[in-house]
Amino acid sequence: MIRNILKYLILLLLILLFNNCKKNLPDDDNQNIIILYTNDEHGWIENSEYTDGAARMMGLWREYEGYDGDNRYLILSGGDNWTGPAISTWFEGESTVDVMNAMEYDASAIGNHEFDFKVDGLYERIEQADFPYLSANIREKASGEIPDFATPYIIKDIDDVMVGIIGLTTITTPYSTFPDHVVDYDFIDYATALEYIVPQAKEDGAELLIVAGHICYPEMVALVPTLHTLGISVVGGGHCHNDLVGEIVNGVAVIKTTAFMQSYAKVEITYNKVEKEVVNMEPSVHLNENGNPDQTVSDVVAYWRTQTDVELSEVIGYTDSEIIRESSTMHNMIVDSWLHQYPNADIAMTNAGGIRQSIPAGDITKEVIIGVLPFQNFIIELQLTGAEVINCTGYADMIFGGMTTIGGYFLLDGTEIDNNTTYSVLTTDYLYAQNDYRFLFSQYDPNPYYTSMNYHQPTIDWITSLNTSAGNALDNYLDDTARR
Ligand SMILES: [Zn+2]
The missing domain is CATH 3.90.780.10 (5'-Nucleotidase, C-terminal domain)
Structure with a gap:
């Protein structure tokens, strides 16, 4: 009898303790998601007088941002990964994609320079990349369809939060790359493309929506009302190299770096899984300075340096x-x-x-x-x-x-x-x-x-x-x- 009462009391105590713990952890329903963002890398993977390069950027992410490969980190690019110094251009972007694979990018927008080595060149890089190339606003002229090389969006499961990431490509592409290379494609306006694709992404389960866009800061700001209406929480930019931005505009986090891996942007998102809403967003910008080079990325850059030296020295x-x-x-x-x-x-x-x-x-x-x-x-x-x-x-x-x-x-x-x-x-x-x-x-x-x-x-x-x-x-x- 006493043993049974004791058992009962212990059980009661455990239940009370458990409930108390739950009460003491009000954030239990909240998921923390961290976006690390670059754009217009243009193949500046090496440490040089122009930029600290990829290995030191990765070093900062690991040491300063606590990046440990955990899937609550989203590493995204706004596009224009290649065409720049010889280490990139000579190899038609292959070296840059190798480095971005080593940096564990989750996705990149398709920038205009992604067409510099023709659509075939882009296909080779897509084949090589461990991450998708995103764009929702490219259409084949012949069919009106989104071409095979452009993935309009992906959905990532981050600890049960379904994150939809949508790409956009600058509508200047027909004259900011070789017109012949994109003569078969239309680049439709961003709002129309998003209004078409966001309902599909939501139907596929996307809850938290992010745009990685190869678009300039004024275009991003002009797009904010559309983003707000469609329930998009974050927009990343690119293409123009002159604005380093991390701010909230009308409830949308707007982020963009300059170029050449000289900086990165970050958004810390707190998302409530029960209410299915963003509780808080903290955008910020950071210079790629004083990082300790990450060994894995360093080794990849060193390999391509050797290849470049052989070809170009x-x-x-x-x-x-x-x-x-x-x-x-x-x-x-x-x-x-x-x-x-x-x-x-x-x-x-x-x-x-x-x-x-x-x-x-x-x-x-x-x-x-x-x-x-x-x-x-x-x-x-x-x-x-x-x-x-x-x-x-x-x-x-x-x-x-x-x-x-x-x-x-x-x-x-x-x-x-x-x-x-x-x-x-x-x-x-x-x-x-x-x-x-x-x-x-x-x-x-x-x-x-x-x-x-x-x-x-x-x-x-x-x-x-x-x-x-x-x-x-x-x-x-x-x-x-x-x-x-
Ligand atoms: Zn561009």
């Missing part, structure tokens, strides 16, 4: 002084090398924006030049009248070989450019495809000559041909005269 010249990215010296050298390659042309013109880095003093390798001119841009030759040439010079970013706009419009031999004379003009297929500037190459000459030569190749060839060295530096061959 060949020294092709020597310069005594740094050639600054924005200088007349740099501009002239590049367009002049095109005219050296195509001596029958009168003029070369391209956008200064296609030049991405300075050339450091000392030995010049192939890799340095490919880093300066990293894009898959190819040179084309146009026939333009003098009036058309002069019209093109109104575009402020344009740089010229073979001509100047100082004191009028002259060829470099001093002849005035004549409105009605036809000139042979070199430019890139990239600029040719731009129809949103004040010059209209494709209307001026609908039948250009495609050289199929990458825009960096003449510069590599010209520097190589000079056989420069410490005693006979490239500086002796450069022209620093301003031409506009």
Whole structure:
């Protein structure tokens, strides 16, 4: 009898204790989810003067953010993973995806640069990646369907919270990558795409909704009312490199980093599983600084460094002084090398924006030049009248070989450019495809000559041909005269 009473009392005590514990843990129904976010990595995986790179970023995530591989962490990218320094561009993004696999990314948006090596190139990276490439706003022109390479959304089960992650791709893609590469696709507006896909994601069970978008900050803010209405809690951005953002706008967490793995954004979400609602969100931004390199990621980067060195370490010249990215010296050298390659042309013109880095003093390798001119841009030759040439010079970013706009419009031999004379003009297929500037190459000459030569190749060839060295530096061959 006493034993039975004792048993009963112990049981009662246990029940009381258990209930008390439950009461003392009011967060029991709350799930903590942490988003770590980057965008526009552009292949800057190495530690360099421009960025601390991927291994140190991962080091910060492990040490500072407590990332331990637990699935309550979501590692996301806003796209434009590749096209940048030679370690990335030379391998068409393969090195970057290897690194992102090692960093355990959960998903990336499809950025415009994901098409730089054509849709086939994107398919190769999708095959290689341990994570999906997301976009809900690409449509095949022929069928109106979302193409196979674009996964509109995924749903991840994070300790019984179904998290839907939806991708968006910049609607500028038809002219911010090679138009030929995406000629079969439409990039529809973000709100329409989300209004179409979010009900599907919800039907599939998504409770907490996140957008990883390759879209700029003003577009993100403009989209907030739609996101709010659709019940999307977080939007990550990309494409523009100038805003580092972590804020709440109208109840939506808005996050975006600059680029090149120089920073990351984070959102700590508290989600109530019973009420099925976000209890709290804390967005923040962090510089990729002072991290201790993660060994696994370091090893992957080191492998690709070795591969790059093998391919690109060949020294092709020597310069005594740094050639600054924005200088007349740099501009002239590049367009002049095109005219050296195509001596029958009168003029070369391209956008200064296609030049991405300075050339450091000392030995010049192939890799340095490919880093300066990293894009898959190819040179084309146009026939333009003098009036058309002069019209093109109104575009402020344009740089010229073979001509100047100082004191009028002259060829470099001093002849005035004549409105009605036809000139042979070199430019890139990239600029040719731009129809949103004040010059209209494709209307001026609908039948250009495609050289199929990458825009960096003449510069590599010209520097190589000079056989420069410490005693006979490239500086002796450069022209620093301003031409506009
Ligand atoms: Zn972009």
